[in-house]
Amino acid sequence: MKVNQISIKKDMKVSELMEEFKGSGVLGAGRVARASNLLVNMINDPDMDIFMSMAGPLVPGGLRYIVGDLIRNKRIKVLITSGANITHDLLESFGGRHYRDLGFNDEELNDAGIGRISDVYTQSEDFEVFESEIIKIFETISKKIDNDKDNGIISIQRLLKEVGSLIEDENSILRLAYENDVSIFAPGLIDSMFGLQLWMFTQDHKLVVDAVGDMHYLSDLVFESDKIGAIMLGGGLPKHYTLASNLLKGGIDSGLQITMDRPETGSLSGAPLEEAKSWSKAKHGSNLVTVVGDATALFPLIYAAALDKID
Amino acid sequence: MKVNQISIKKDMKVSELMEEFKGSGVLGAGRVARASNLLVNMINDPDMDIFMSMAGPLVPGGLRYIVGDLIRNKRIKVLITSGANITHDLLESFGGRHYRDLGFNDEELNDAGIGRISDVYTQSEDFEVFESEIIKIFETISKKIDNDKDNGIISIQRLLKEVGSLIEDENSILRLAYENDVSIFAPGLIDSMFGLQLWMFTQDHKLVVDAVGDMHYLSDLVFESDKIGAIMLGGGLPKHYTLASNLLKGGIDSGLQITMDRPETGSLSGAPLEEAKSWSKAKHGSNLVTVVGDATALFPLIYAAALDKID
Amino acid sequence: MKVNQISIKKDMKVSELMEEFKGSGVLGAGRVARASNLLVNMINDPDMDIFMSMAGPLVPGGLRYIVGDLIRNKRIKVLITSGANITHDLLESFGGRHYRDLGFNDEELNDAGIGRISDVYTQSEDFEVFESEIIKIFETISKKIDNDKDNGIISIQRLLKEVGSLIEDENSILRLAYENDVSIFAPGLIDSMFGLQLWMFTQDHKLVVDAVGDMHYLSDLVFESDKIGAIMLGGGLPKHYTLASNLLKGGIDSGLQITMDRPETGSLSGAPLEEAKSWSKAKHGSNLVTVVGDATALFPLIYAAALDKID
Amino acid sequence: MKVNQISIKKDMKVSELMEEFKGSGVLGAGRVARASNLLVNMINDPDMDIFMSMAGPLVPGGLRYIVGDLIRNKRIKVLITSGANITHDLLESFGGRHYRDLGFNDEELNDAGIGRISDVYTQSEDFEVFESEIIKIFETISKKIDNDKDNGIISIQRLLKEVGSLIEDENSILRLAYENDVSIFAPGLIDSMFGLQLWMFTQDHKLVVDAVGDMHYLSDLVFESDKIGAIMLGGGLPKHYTLASNLLKGGIDSGLQITMDRPETGSLSGAPLEEAKSWSKAKHGSNLVTVVGDATALFPLIYAAALDKID
Structure with missing residues (x-):
């Protein structure tokens, strides 16, 4: 599949920018697009319940209304x-x-x-x-x-x-x-x-x-x-608890995480979500997306783009 | 103060290598040397009690005996x-x-x-x-x-x-x-x-x-x-609890952390220890050292070098 | 100054999202907003010429048209x-x-x-x-x-x-x-x-x-x-050459960089732009913004938002 | 294969500590041990010539004598x-x-x-x-x-x-x-x-x-x-040139890199060495080790331990 170059324009909507990222599909832009796409699918799936974890100073850091919005609309x-x-x-x-x-x-x-x-x-x-x-x-x-x-x-x-x-x-x-x-x-x-x-x-x-x-x-x-999707902002105890709570039922069906931590130290905070499959915390064949970066910028971007596609 | 170039030799002792790092005093080698020096001072200080936090897979990752050694010798x-x-x-x-x-x-x-x-x-x-x-x-x-x-x-x-x-x-x-x-x-x-x-x-x-x-x-x-020194391997809840427990008494007197997490997201796991001063979790003038890297390699290095100087 | 919580809505424009980031002003969202604001100011300043550096696989990674757009509009x-x-x-x-x-x-x-x-x-x-x-x-x-x-x-x-x-x-x-x-x-x-x-x-x-x-x-x-602003995507030789070329005239007047590299190793790729001041590669009082993250997602975001404010 | 817990002792030699890392074999300690082992094998192989790349401020940062030692002993x-x-x-x-x-x-x-x-x-x-x-x-x-x-x-x-x-x-x-x-x-x-x-x-x-x-x-x-081994300290142009120079002959036979850069942005500086195989810059079956961390501490550690095993 070919990588399309990203185009931007004046008065561009966030969801239009995300379409461009999807057309590229590689590196950071590709990760962000896959996360936004997965978020749409998780929210639009009537059989899927969403568990959300939040570690790090995301309420002091500006995400309080966005989490509130997800709750108010019963999306999580x-x-x-x-x-x-x-x-x-x-x-x-x-x-x-x-x-x-x-x-x-x-x-x-x-x-x-x-x-x-x-x-x-x-x-x-x-x-x-x-x-x-x-x-x-x-x-x-x-x-x-x-x-x-x-x-x-x-x-x-x-x-x-x-x-x-x-x-x-x-x-x-x-x-x-x-x-x-x-x-x-x-x-x-x-x-x-x-x-x-x-x-x-x-x-x-x-x-x-x-x-x-x-x-x-x-x-x-x-x-x-029936099915569980996980949104994991940051790592730490909240991410671990989210995944571990799904252990008894064979794991999550979909998951997206935004983290700046590295995988090499072995800490769960930076671990790829695929690792969760080995522990039965994510199902075989589950759709898992990792975005590397700062959630205070990237989650609003991902969610704002998703809004235009949510039923 | 001048930066000395690091020299190595055959049959070198870990503590001799650490002396070379101390002579350089800059970048990663300087951080490691300052951490080892601080660890010696914390352990040798009869008035200082040491709190140790450990997050991430450090027991599966090979540090079980080293933590055991610290406990057996009543160093923490x-x-x-x-x-x-x-x-x-x-x-x-x-x-x-x-x-x-x-x-x-x-x-x-x-x-x-x-x-x-x-x-x-x-x-x-x-x-x-x-x-x-x-x-x-x-x-x-x-x-x-x-x-x-x-x-x-x-x-x-x-x-x-x-x-x-x-x-x-x-x-x-x-x-x-x-x-x-x-x-x-x-x-x-x-x-x-x-x-x-x-x-x-x-x-x-x-x-x-x-x-x-x-x-x-x-x-x-x-x-x-009388005084409290903190050794923080990894971040997460253990690091936060270690610092927060010292809040009521005005903060730790000394602290060293080894972490691979970044400070920019605001998560405590990657935060510089100086930030703890603002919260009264570290005292004004406290001796604080951050080592950026993997604790499974760096803590044994730091502690093994310290052993030659512990009373 | 207070941190405003970020609000999003359906059919949101990229520049509206950026205004929300500006209202928050902290952590990653704050960095992105300051970068976008600085980019607007650099482009709108008739006395400022822009030098752009690009390291890493940004052409294969989807930024070819965006760089082309900057050139076609004589913005760099x-x-x-x-x-x-x-x-x-x-x-x-x-x-x-x-x-x-x-x-x-x-x-x-x-x-x-x-x-x-x-x-x-x-x-x-x-x-x-x-x-x-x-x-x-x-x-x-x-x-x-x-x-x-x-x-x-x-x-x-x-x-x-x-x-x-x-x-x-x-x-x-x-x-x-x-x-x-x-x-x-x-x-x-x-x-x-x-x-x-x-x-x-x-x-x-x-x-x-x-x-x-x-x-x-x-x-x-x-x-x-008269004045020089620098956009630095990634580090490496291109970033160094951009800054060094300004050495003889006392340094750049404005600069924004997007990098995922860390500052602690001392490599210029992850160095804070402030360091350039010590070398006369950035002027005293120059406006310098560092965004930590992946340029393939963040630069299109920053530039698309800026488009709505460019004269 | 089992993970041995790392033991340390007083008056420990660097090479003894490295043996402990080898016995553990996992996470950062495992990477460091594999790098040291590979360095010994590269130097001891009479048919292998070593190319070394060095990016970042490693001469100002204390590695001048160590690079000098490698040259004086004709190891590179x-x-x-x-x-x-x-x-x-x-x-x-x-x-x-x-x-x-x-x-x-x-x-x-x-x-x-x-x-x-x-x-x-x-x-x-x-x-x-x-x-x-x-x-x-x-x-x-x-x-x-x-x-x-x-x-x-x-x-x-x-x-x-x-x-x-x-x-x-x-x-x-x-x-x-x-x-x-x-x-x-x-x-x-x-x-x-x-x-x-x-x-x-x-x-x-x-x-x-x-x-x-x-x-x-x-x-x-x-x-x-006959064979080429590469030691790559930091990334940048020096790493790329080292690998690219081996392209015409099918790639390096062995390689170790120490880098703090991340792989996700696609920049070669943080790329896993395995990627070089796709470009014929590393041979199929070549022995490739990546250490994540600061070279000013880790390369002296790796080389000092290797000294005790070099013929």
Whole structure:
């Protein structure tokens, strides 16, 4: 098959540019086009449920509305992410913001109460509001749970659902997930500012977060899907959990990942998706696409192009 | 200061090569030399406790004895790692092995019951033994815990300590940690074959693993140390947890990381350690070294050279 | 300054997506937006001439028309590239093509006469046509030069201009450069299939390619420009030559690079553009943007968005 | 085959550490061990000639003596490198040095006359000495050449040999190459400070550097070798030229490369060596090893370990 040269023009639509990438079909442009095409197919397939994982600072890094859009339109069924992304989603819901152009001298930033994530910045005042608000939410949940049959024990997914139900922010990922029956899993939740507040709260409240408690429900979600497609933004625990949750049913049917990590160290974060086949985490013959690059630019590009083809 | 050219010779000792790297002091060789020097200083400092994080397939990838050596010599106080490394440590303790040179066709590997991690391979028979053995251990622990005051609730660190006490393998990281009073934390434990078996076990046994339960103890460990140095092999949850656990006390005093991930995406895995200062996870003026490369080659090199200078 | 979350919509234009990236302003999306904005400013500035470097397989990889478009619209004044990109431009002009989806077994590909560049393929028949055609062109040039005052000595830029004048292909980069008075430099020309044929031709023809001969003319081009902006796709010799050619006048005024190489090894290919300031290859206060990623996807994205803002 | 865990000990020799890497055989340690083993086999094979390429700042970065050692012991037959490494070799021969720990503010460095290559620094005084000395050498060579049959035309390899003959520094790569009949090729020579001075010199002296002139001699070197092994440090033009020079004879017989560049962009710098087979630049069945990492640390490690096994 021949490689077509890419043509561009004035007033070009994102989906037109993606068609050009598809016509080329090679190197980075080819990967991006295959990912966008696969995303269209996954969303348009009525028998396919989509699990999405998100690692790295994608909420602080600008993808909060895009994830929200996927949830609002019920295009994903499951979101697996880090405690950090949940923290930053809530931080914005409580009125905080993320900032930029504040410099790179980390000692000076620390003195000014500014935490840095590459070129994204947070302010300690916003975290103070986060802390006081999340404690109130924990209190509400704690009281509710206490009267449960579970005797004060709650799973992470259930906890996040309860939090979502108490957030008043139409752009909140947690709120949108609650409203649209999308399940959020965060197996490493404790390792975050959210987790830190949770720990402090449990010091003098009866609330036990069950680390294992979500597996049964997640397993049910996997088994009730005819087919599963996975969108994996970044690697880490969220990517591993997404793939591993599909192990019992023989693996995902389709998968796309965007990662900047290398495969050679053996870490799953940079591993080719094909490797998942050996572990029965991706099916034989499954459609798997790896895009190498930064998800904050490439996922909006891929999804915006896909929008023009989604039924 | 001048850059000396590196000289090598026959029968050279690793520590002599490292001296040459120190004399050069620039690019990759300079980073490696600074890391080795810092490791010597961290270990030789009687007031410094060392926290070590390990992400990626470092136990399957050949670092099991080296981590064991650090524990046996009480050079580290805390080990923070993934469920996968714990699984693979136990897999070897139960008689399993890791393999190589088995090819890269993942569908064929899957058909043959072989799981691939880059160029490291595992066999399903070994996992079957792992499953039957770990279940027995869970049964023992479950009975022990059931009679506890905690009413069947156990933290991850406590669970791993109990597992370590029941392993009969002098090379086991879990066993050595148990014997030498080194605490192992694995906040993402559930996301592993160990976690999968744990879930299945809890389906019909009373055992609740408390996701938040380790924070108090970990916090105590941080506060009882005069100074803390961190060795971070790979990124991910283990690196984040290591740094975050030091937040409440103003950050680590020294840190070295070996990572192949890039900083530009904003993920912590590739972030420069200086960024931790902005979050009070590393102290102002702390000694921080980043080595870019593969830990399976570079950490043995760094540690072997350090051995000749450790008191 | 606050980070805005990125919003996407159906029928979105590339330039609208870029506005969203600009509103975010951080991580990869922020880099891409700054690059696109800088490209607009460079092109719209009547006092700025643009030097473009291109390393890596960007002609086989789909950017031939886009480079052609920049030349046709006289948006660049100088193109600095590798012998390989020149070879592949001519290969298409002589009727050859680039191919895809031919597999990754290099011994089988070799047996089938197929050369592989990652996932781009070439066929030996196309190279055979290239060889017979380029020899004819060398013959024509040789005869023309022989009667010159230069006694059979020609510089690389002059040679490429003569080649361009003899190509009948409206999409040829060499032809377009000839027609639009854009100068092409290729200091490493000899290291390519073009160079190989050139060598063979010189075995029995009087034609000497002067390695140093372009410097005077390139220096004139630098000095006759009020300001110089540089677009650097990939690193290597073309990037170095672009920056070094500006050394004598104190450096470039603006620069954007797209590269996937890392800075830590010290190679210029992955070096931050700021480093060029220390060498007087970029001016103090110059506007410099580095995008980390694959140019075959990102440069069309950046340029397509810029088109809507170019005067 | 089983993966052995790596053991280290006090007073360990580099070659003992390498044996441990060989016993592991996987991930980065496995790659390093295979590279060292291949280097031993290449050097010990009496029928194999070694071509070495060197890109990136490896002379400023500490590998000058190691390359010198390879030449002095006649372990390599050909060195292919950049004009920059030749410039920095001469800069040290003329009494200049490379420096470190001078900071990263490039505008301040420029004001102080300091050029930065990552964390390696040069001083303008040293370049001034370089300039005055190299001009004297050009004058000597120009006079010698002028009386030649070649009428003032010289190839790059011949020029570098003449320079080497005039250098009084027992550690100079150029001098050692001259003394030991090792041929140095630098097809991109012009793109360097050496090239800049060469150009200035040719402005008012009769000296033409023939860009194509080395191909015949290089081809002879390839054809007179029974077998060819390649050591490729970094990518770029030197790697391409090394592989391409072997095209006419069907490709190299063995090859090892150390690179930090990624394969996905299609640039040769990060390409797997297997790709060379498709182009007849590496033989079917050739032994090819890629090490991912920084050559300033890894090549001394690999070569020092090899020394204990070289006949």
